[in-house]
Amino acid sequence: MPGEHARIQVVKTNKDYGYAKILERTETSPDRVAPPCPIFDTCGGCTIQHLAPDAQLAFKRDIVRHALTRIGGLDATDTAPTLGMTDPWDYRNKIQVPVALQNGAFAFGFYRKRSHAIVPMEHCPITDPLIDAIVQTARQIAEEKGIQPYDEQRHRGSLRHIMARIGKQTGEVMVVFVTKTDDLPFRKAFIDGLTSRYPQIKSIVHNVNNRRTNAILGKESRTIWGRDAIYDKIGGITFAISAHSFYQVNPSQTEVLYKKALEFAALTGKETVIDAYCGIGTISLFLAKAAKHVYGVEIVPEAIADARQNAERNGITNASFEAGKAEEVIPAWRAQGIAPDVIVVDPPRKGCDAALLDTMRAMQPQRIVYVSCNPATLARDLKTLTADGLYQVKKIQPVDMFPQTTHVETVVLMSRKDK
Template sequence: MEQKKTACKLFKRCGGCQLSMSYDEQLVWKQERVQRRFEDLCGEDKIDKILGMENPYNYRNKTTAVVRNIGGRVRSGVFQSSTNTIAVTDDCMLENKEANRISKALTRLMQDFKIQPYNPVTNKGVIKYFLIKVAKATGEAMVCIVTAPTAMPSKQAFAKAVCEKLKSVKTVVLNVSRMRDKLMLGDETEILVGNGFITDILCSKKFNISAHSFYQINPAQTEKLYSTAIELAQLKNTDTLLDCYCGIGTIGIIASDKVKRVLGVEINKSAIADAKMNASLNSVANAEFTSGDAGEFMQMLVKKGEKPQVVILDPARAGCDARFIKCLARLSPERIVYISCNIATQERDVKQLIKQGYVIEKVAPVDMFPHTTHIECIVSMRKEKK
């Protein structure tokens, strides 16, 4: 296991890395925090050792490269902690190496085409940032040019030049963001080159990824995360699996070979469109994906007399609200597998599920974000027999 301490010269300014200690020390630090949260709920023997990375560097498959005019030159970087000032990052140790190379080339092309970076103070300029995604398995890359509402000059020629200079880039899209200060994609997206998505392979399944798609940023650890979650779900070929907060359908599609039926529910309509496309891409015929509120969807299943044996949920950092927990308890699945990137809200929700008659079978932390304080954790639970 890698032992060196974080060596990034921007450590105190960038904020991308938060832990300046050896990787083994980071894993110990994270393990202790998981144990503090869950030891009293299930005992130490049910908490697995955290799954770390063999090489905890250059793991991020998504890069947000903010561009600014600095000293008359176009430079890219990330926002310094709690500021609108960027820290120039020429070679980030967390970002995919190809994404680092693409980022540098894009700023040079901006200078060649005389395209001005956006200035949030004056509200002038064109390009705010580049969103770069790289598929680990296929090597395909996507560049999303995020602009102010100002029309981008020579956009087609620029996109063509990107693909000619960078052979890994298979598609270039343009997104108009009307948010002045925030790094958020807008609703208006135009495909300039390619088909608007790249294809990656995860746990032997193919996934098309668009600019808007939520896709875990650490593909190597994601395979460990999903494989562990599916193993802990103890799926049978007679089971119906409900995948709550299913996103683009990754978990449900990966698990589809092991169950009779997959039901996926997600509030984001574009994500559901991606999930249906990904199911078709993998010739998965036993998965149904629905756009809507997960709690309301479970209520509908109860009314119809349908009862999934297993529920896998992977909510946002805020966790599940009280209504969702109530609906899940009414659905009363035999097994629940709860994946979370926030162990504080996960602990809160697990306590509520314990009150509803569930017991913890296993707690399995996975280090998805080396050199940061973030911890991903799986908690598997079963309905206690009366």
């Protein structure tokens, strides 16, 4: 970690970087702490759990600053301190655990980093304790009944994953069983065993995934007990969460992130806003509370259907949603005379499509608010947006959405230079 020295053995060198094995640590950072998770060094999920919380926040700020400087060629000196959590544990509202046949036995846990070998897991300290316990109970039922775990090599067996989600504000829980087979063996035992013990469970879903794929969920989901969705609230807005819904895994920090995006948007109630990559409308509905009208676009039709329902559920009438590629829908809106004062983008890790960046510059909104989960692609896109001098970066705010990991979210405010 930063500040440490070690004797290493170089195993591979490339033009710009190399790989090495640590033989002996000769200087230890004062920020090194004992990780509480017993499988920390083999799981590969929480890669900086051994770094003290305050040092994690400083580390993530440096990640953002270095990316914006090296890749984007920007002055990131004024990057704000990372916004962290008071208690950076038990925050995940979703857990999805693979089940497999490993060495001829039932295996349940997380994949070892860069492999599909399962590391047995009894407890995950960054996951909500209730759903952590529920998946362990489901595992016990599966083992007691002798259900056939999925054999990835031979593409045989039944149970592939056990997933659970919780509404952190409502306490409602959904459990999802993913199988290769069209039926869920011992279905009644799972339903009775879970619902009798955990009254918080409001939905049990069976998902069928019979493909050879790394994707967890298949296309077909059937509700076998309770409701099709559970509900949660962020910032007073209620969201329906189905088995397939994208919903941020750390809702308390999501509220911090979205409030910062809303602050940067500086809405007065008179603005037209476009929300690219709007998902199920989480940011859009936040913005709609302070804007004249919000237009959201998302490539996944099911997410747009969820966004419309979420708007209706919350009585929000000044938000419109359209399914399609942002780089195609937004130019069409422009042709219809829709002129945004603010554009908000929250793209996937690969960043914004080049055509969308060109469209944003052509539409010349007063402000662009960029929400990013990948500092590298953020830096690349900001370099493009600032290339002709029309826009300048005004504020950079990292947010720690995923404590104990190297991932960091960033909110950036860009303003037109004539404004």
